[in-house]
Amino acid sequence: MNTFSSDLKESILEEIVRFRLVDSNVAGWTNYRLLQLLLGEGYLTLNDIKGQVHNVLILIGIQQYKQILNGKYPDHVSSCGAFGYAVTHDKVMSGFAKTIKFDPGETIEDYKKLAIGLVERVTTQLLTQPKDKTKFALLIKAGNEECFDSH
Numbered sequence: 001m002n003t004f005s006s007d008l009k010e011s012i013l014e015e016i017v018r019f020r021l022v023d024s025n026v027a028g029w030t031n032y033r034l035l036q037l038l039l040g041e042g043y044l045t046l047n048d049i050k051g052q053v054h055n056v057l058i059l060i061g062i063q064q065y066k067q068i069l070n071g072k073y074p075d076h077v078s079s080c081g082a083f084g085y086a087v088t089h090d091k092v093m094s095g096f097a098k099t100i101k102f103d104p105g106e107t108i109e110d111y112k113k114l115a116i117g118l119v120e121r122v123t124t125q126l127l128t129q130p131k132d133k134t135k136f137a138l139l140i141k142a143g144n145e146e147c148f149d150s151h
Contacts, residue, residue, distance in 0.1 A: 002042045009048065012038070017052040017126065035126060046123070053122045061086020081118050084111030 004012065016031045016038075038044040064083035077083050086092050087108060 004043055009044070013044070013048060013052040017049060017056060032126065032129065036129075039127070049126065050119050050123050053119050053126070057082050057085045057118060057122070058089060058091050061089075062091055065092040080111055081114040084113065085115035085118055088112045088115045 016034050035044070035049065039046070039049075060079050060082035061084070064077040064079055065086060067077050
């Protein structure tokens, strides 16, 4: 296995495995190719990538929590899955979740369910060659494909 210094490895992962609510197709295609190269050459492992995906999902989930604090309801967060992921990992105030006004029939448990397998789904998409590189898009709004009908 080839190695980088831990600082360089962390910087590379932060740069490649980053999620914005808006990203370009070119960046997604380039990131896919870089991940494949670094995995193939042994500079990164699958666990390295999953660890960074976890970190980014937590950050996005905290952003969703801040949207709620700013007066938006959970059914209007940008990523239902990331919000549920942050709640599941106790990265947002668990007691606060009880005060959220969900839509009728929704509970915090619904959001937590969206977090199940999210790291694996995002990692798989990061490592899957797109059929058309001009239409390549990551799960920037990770979990949004599974948000509730009110979206």
